[in-house]
Amino acid sequence: MFESAELGHTIDKVTYGALVPKLREDLLNAQFDLSQQSSFPVILLIDGVDGAGKGETVNLLNAWMDPRHIEVHAMGEKSDEERERPPMWRFWRALPPKGKIGIFFGSWYTAPIVQRVMGKTKAADLNQSIDEINRFEKMLTYEGALIIKFWFHLSQEAQRKRLKGLEKDPKTRWRVTELVWERLKLYSKFRKISEQALRATSTAEAPWIVIEGTDPRYRSVSVGKILLEAMRQRLDHPVTAILSNVPPLQAPLDRLNVFNKLDMSQKIVKNTFDSELEKYQGKLNLLTRDERFHNMSVIALFEGSDAAGKGGAIRRITNALDARHYHIIAVAAPTEEERAQPYLWRFWRHIPRIGRVTIFDRSWYGRVLVERVEKLCSETDWLRAYGEINDFEEQLVKNNTVLVKFWLTITKDEQLRRFREREKTDFKRFKITEEDWRNRKKWNAYETAVCDMIDRTSTEQAPWTLVEANNKNFARIKILKTLCQQIEFHMKKKS
Amino acid sequence: MFESAELGHTIDKVTYGALVPKLREDLLNAQFDLSQQSSFPVILLIDGVDGAGKGETVNLLNAWMDPRHIEVHAMGEKSDEERERPPMWRFWRALPPKGKIGIFFGSWYTAPIVQRVMGKTKAADLNQSIDEINRFEKMLTYEGALIIKFWFHLSQEAQRKRLKGLEKDPKTRWRVTELVWERLKLYSKFRKISEQALRATSTAEAPWIVIEGTDPRYRSVSVGKILLEAMRQRLDHPVTAILSNVPPLQAPLDRLNVFNKLDMSQKIVKNTFDSELEKYQGKLNLLTRDERFHNMSVIALFEGSDAAGKGGAIRRITNALDARHYHIIAVAAPTEEERAQPYLWRFWRHIPRIGRVTIFDRSWYGRVLVERVEKLCSETDWLRAYGEINDFEEQLVKNNTVLVKFWLTITKDEQLRRFREREKTDFKRFKITEEDWRNRKKWNAYETAVCDMIDRTSTEQAPWTLVEANNKNFARIKILKTLCQQIEFHMKKKS
Numbered sequence: 001m002f003e004s005a006e007l008g009h010t011i012d013k014v015t016y017g018a019l020v021p022k023l024r025e026d027l028l029n030a031q032f033d034l035s036q037q038s039s040f041p042v043i044l045l046i047d048g049v050d051g052a053g054k055g056e057t058v059n060l061l062n063a064w065m066d067p068r069h070i071e072v073h074a075m076g077e078k079s080d081e082e083r084e085r086p087p088m089w090r091f092w093r094a095l096p097p098k099g100k101i102g103i104f105f106g107s108w109y110t111a112p113i114v115q116r117v118m119g120k121t122k123a124a125d126l127n128q129s130i131d132e133i134n135r136f137e138k139m140l141t142y143e144g145a146l147i148i149k150f151w152f153h154l155s156q157e158a159q160r161k162r163l164k165g166l167e168k169d170p171k172t173r174w175r176v177t178e179l180v181w182e183r184l185k186l187y188s189k190f191r192k193i194s195e196q197a198l199r200a201t202s203t204a205e206a207p208w209i210v211i212e213g214t215d216p217r218y219r220s221v222s223v224g225k226i227l228l229e230a231m232r233q234r235l236d237h238p239v240t241a242i243l244s245n246v247p248p249l250q251a252p253l254d255r256l257n258v259f260n261k262l263d264m265s266q267k268i269v270k271n272t273f274d275s276e277l278e279k280y281q282g283k284l285n286l287l288t289r290d291e292r293f294h295n296m297s298v299i300a301l302f303e304g305s306d307a308a309g310k311g312g313a314i315r316r317i318t319n320a321l322d323a324r325h326y327h328i329i330a331v332a333a334p335t336e337e338e339r340a341q342p343y344l345w346r347f348w349r350h351i352p353r354i355g356r357v358t359i360f361d362r363s364w365y366g367r368v369l370v371e372r373v374e375k376l377c378s379e380t381d382w383l384r385a386y387g388e389i390n391d392f393e394e395q396l397v398k399n400n401t402v403l404v405k406f407w408l409t410i411t412k413d414e415q416l417r418r419f420r421e422r423e424k425t426d427f428k429r430f431k432i433t434e435e436d437w438r439n440r441k442k443w444n445a446y447e448t449a450v451c452d453m454i455d456r457t458s459t460e461q462a463p464w465t466l467v468e469a470n471n472k473n474f475a476r477i478k479i480l481k482t483l484c485q486q487i488e489f490h491m492k493k494k495s
Numbered sequence: 496m497f498e499s500a501e502l503g504h505t506i507d508k509v510t511y512g513a514l515v516p517k518l519r520e521d522l523l524n525a526q527f528d529l530s531q532q533s534s535f536p537v538i539l540l541i542d543g544v545d546g547a548g549k550g551e552t553v554n555l556l557n558a559w560m561d562p563r564h565i566e567v568h569a570m571g572e573k574s575d576e577e578r579e580r581p582p583m584w585r586f587w588r589a590l591p592p593k594g595k596i597g598i599f600f601g602s603w604y605t606a607p608i609v610q611r612v613m614g615k616t617k618a619a620d621l622n623q624s625i626d627e628i629n630r631f632e633k634m635l636t637y638e639g640a641l642i643i644k645f646w647f648h649l650s651q652e653a654q655r656k657r658l659k660g661l662e663k664d665p666k667t668r669w670r671v672t673e674l675v676w677e678r679l680k681l682y683s684k685f686r687k688i689s690e691q692a693l694r695a696t697s698t699a700e701a702p703w704i705v706i707e708g709t710d711p712r713y714r715s716v717s718v719g720k721i722l723l724e725a726m727r728q729r730l731d732h733p734v735t736a737i738l739s740n741v742p743p744l745q746a747p748l749d750r751l752n753v754f755n756k757l758d759m760s761q762k763i764v765k766n767t768f769d770s771e772l773e774k775y776q777g778k779l780n781l782l783t784r785d786e787r788f789h790n791m792s793v794i795a796l797f798e799g800s801d802a803a804g805k806g807g808a809i810r811r812i813t814n815a816l817d818a819r820h821y822h823i824i825a826v827a828a829p830t831e832e833e834r835a836q837p838y839l840w841r842f843w844r845h846i847p848r849i850g851r852v853t854i855f856d857r858s859w860y861g862r863v864l865v866e867r868v869e870k871l872c873s874e875t876d877w878l879r880a881y882g883e884i885n886d887f888e889e890q891l892v893k894n895n896t897v898l899v900k901f902w903l904t905i906t907k908d909e910q911l912r913r914f915r916e917r918e919k920t921d922f923k924r925f926k927i928t929e930e931d932w933r934n935r936k937k938w939n940a941y942e943t944a945v946c947d948m949i950d951r952t953s954t955e956q957a958p959w960t961l962v963e964a965n966n967k968n969f970a971r972i973k974i975l976k977t978l979c980q981q982i983e984f985h986m987k988k989k990s
């Protein structure tokens with residue numbers, strides 16, 4: 001992997017001087033077109049060994065291009081707001097919007113590689129990280145991002161020389177810290193592990209480009225040319241559709257599905273309801289005040305048919321909580337800033353800090369429900385969403401988040417009854433819209449979508465809870481009870 | 496101020512039961528209309544003495560209304576991201592957008608009052624905070640926000656009783672901490688200082704409403720009714736224009752202004768330029784690596800006529816910096832999320848952390864320049880902007896930010912020459928647009944606006960630097976030199 005980056009590549013001064021003016025002009029033009037088209041973001045990763053010219057190159061790209069449309073993110077120490085979220089949160093919040101170039105100086109590769117080199121993780125952990133990274137980058141590519149990954153390489157001897165040189169010059173001495181020398185001792189281990197990581201993440205969507213870091217002119221022109229070509233290629237040949245290899249989903253041949261096996265007649269009478277409500281609300285309240293709650297967070301999400309009673313169920317939960325500790329996200333149409341980002345971005349931004357509860361009234365599952373049925377996204381988009389959502393949820397769960405997913409189901413008859421009832425009351429919040437009636441006509445299409453969703457996203461780490469909601473009392477108690485159980489289960493597991 | 500909140504107000508159970516259902520329905524309706532109109536945010540402050548029912552009331556409001564459109568912000572410990580910015584940053588980032596209700600549980604009053612009670616600040620500090628708060632709230636009101644401020648009061652005896660009661664109940668015992676008892680000892684001091692703060696901040700725009708906290712029914716219905724009436728009043732009688740008392744600005748009677756006193760013929764020849772550029776870029780680079788730089792931040796903002804050379808000047812600065820430490824904000828039209836917030840919100844979100852440089856290519860001064868001349872906002876809006884901007888900048892400067900403001904000026908003839916030159920090159924980035932020619936026709940109007948801006952916002956803490964930019968070399972050196980001087984000056988002052 002690194003052999004051809006140890007050959008001592010160079011470009012002489014004259015050639016460099018002849019190449020650069022045109023390269024800069026072309027890069028500026030490409031950047032201008034990128035900004036005008038605003039149809040995709042460019043994500044540039046700059047990684048590699050210390051002293052190989054990473055910083056210089058980033059500065060040079062800023063000097064060559066228009067720095068107003070480049071966002072550089074140096075990923076140093078995490079802030080406490082970052083430490084309280086899954087590790088990828090800090091990268092999600094820094095993703096460039098469409099039309100911009102984002103340079104990550106230090107990236108999602110840094111921690112997995114460095115920790116493995118330092119012996120803090122095992123081979124299996126690195127493999128898992130690699131797997132996660134591949135899925136993450138694939139998602140970014142599907143979402144339209146152009147990802148360009150540069151690895152700056154130096155042979156051990158070249159690195160030693162380079163560091164000595166930096167150390168001699170008073171202007172650059174500050175860059176050569178103790179830590180850097182420490183790391184040089186681990187060179188061969190670092191090389192071996194990076195090579196492994198690079199090989200496994202050099203995918204068709206986002207191959208690694210290894211750059212020899214010895215000669216500044218050589219590395220600068222190489223990076224500039226590759227960046228230019230990648231941008232130009234994409235700008236001149238916009239990707240219209242990425243084909244998917246997933247075979248079309250098949251509805252089961254009989255009519256049997258998870259829903260028609262439910263006992264929709266279950267109910268709870270008023271008296272029992274009142275005492276159960278008090279019991280579980282009290283329990284939930286105590287759980288959120290438990291000492292152990294300070295190290296975890298809760299996300300409860302609600303999906304369901306129209307008029308299934310999501311709002312009422314949510315209120316029964318929040319009534320048990322302290323308003324200072326929860327936040328409800330009512331998912332509506334994405335804003336302009338959200339539309340300029342990958343689909344999951346607008347949910348990542350609402351991930352709670354520890355000790356908090358976030359309730360999603362509708363959620364990321366919109367992708368495989370309304371967006372699928374109403375054809376608001378392509379088939380490829382919603383098909384890949386199942387895997388992306390599972391990956392997302394895995395990160396939440398790993399980060400000590402109790403993720404509870406409720407699907408509230410009512411029968412078609414019950415929905416009709418509720419629609420009619422709502423039409424009768426003039427209490428405008430409940431006005432039934434044309435859209436509700438339109439959705440109702442697509443009952444079967446929605447049912448298919450929901451069954452597929454349950455099949456593909458009800459995982460061990462984040463199972464769906466189907467809630468028989470024909471009887472509101474029954475639904476509300478089942479929800480409260482489930483939520484309490486999941487939190488308790490998590491607390492016991494951790495202690 | 497507090498006398499009528501120590502009378503022992505109560506509402507009996509029967510009256511309460513009769514009032515509440517209608518109140519809840521009306522509140523829900525008001526909230527629904529607020530969300531539909533989406534024309535203003537509601538900012539609710541909940542402050543007052545411990546144990547007076549603040550938390551209970553917030554929970555109740557969430558239970559009575561639709562919690563999906565209420566954002567509760569408990570302002571506890573600052574995160575490190577918050578500590579590195581001016582104290583008001585955390586409130587700005589939490590402001591509710593139009594159409595939503597934001598409840599601040601603990602607010603911009605908490606720190607000034609508590610610190611004064613604890614003897615950590617002087618009377619003059621409190622007075623200054625009060626002054627700042629009044630201007631801040633006035634700005635929010637002008638921006639359309641409905642601010643409702645509740646102060647929950649208890650007499651010392653009532654507070655002692657209430658705390659005893661909470662302590663006895665195992666469910667609420669956790670709320671009565673050592674700190675709470677400590678604070679009770681300071682009751683009369685707390686009372687005196689709060690009264691002073693309340694009196695001085697009970698403005699026409701946002702009067703305080705003192706609520707007696709003894710009887711839960713009384714305080715709940717009081718808060719609900721006041722909130723309802725304030726919302727209803729505003730929803731049914733939208734504010735179309737807030738009249739300003741500022742007399743119209745007058746251009747000076749002669750033609751003399753800050754610009755025609757400038758010596759626009761100043762230039763620097765190529766050779767001198769090269770050596771000066773190296774000198775000041777080197778100096779700037781060293782300054783940003785200085786130890787003392789870790790405790791401060793820099794904001795440099797650029798305004799100027801079209802074609803005055805802002806972009807080129809900015810690049811001469813960034814070339815001297817490490818790309819990891821600066822961020823350039825090219826100010827364009829506000830996004831949808833930004834339009835739902837007060838004008839300055841979109842600049843507050845880009846305030847740098849310490850140790851960083853943020854460069855604004857155009858800035859908040861757009862309000863008093865293009866928005867004034869093109870009549871994109873009302874006269875009142877841009878007239879009040881001068882004071883609001885000065886307040887904003889004062890907060891930055893107080894927070895150890897070196898704020899350097901450049902106005903790049905060229906003569907009308909030089910602009911024409913540059914426009915023509917740009918038209919000749921086919922390098923599309925520099926394509927001259929119709930808009931540029933249109934702006935040029937308004938040269939005089941812009942000149943008036945700029946002179947007013949300089950007069951009103953060139954303060955001792957954040958003076959404007961006028962840059963004679965007919966000669967690009969001269970302008971670039973003057974800018975670099977000024978920036979270095981300001982940073983040095985700040986470092987010396989602090990050490």
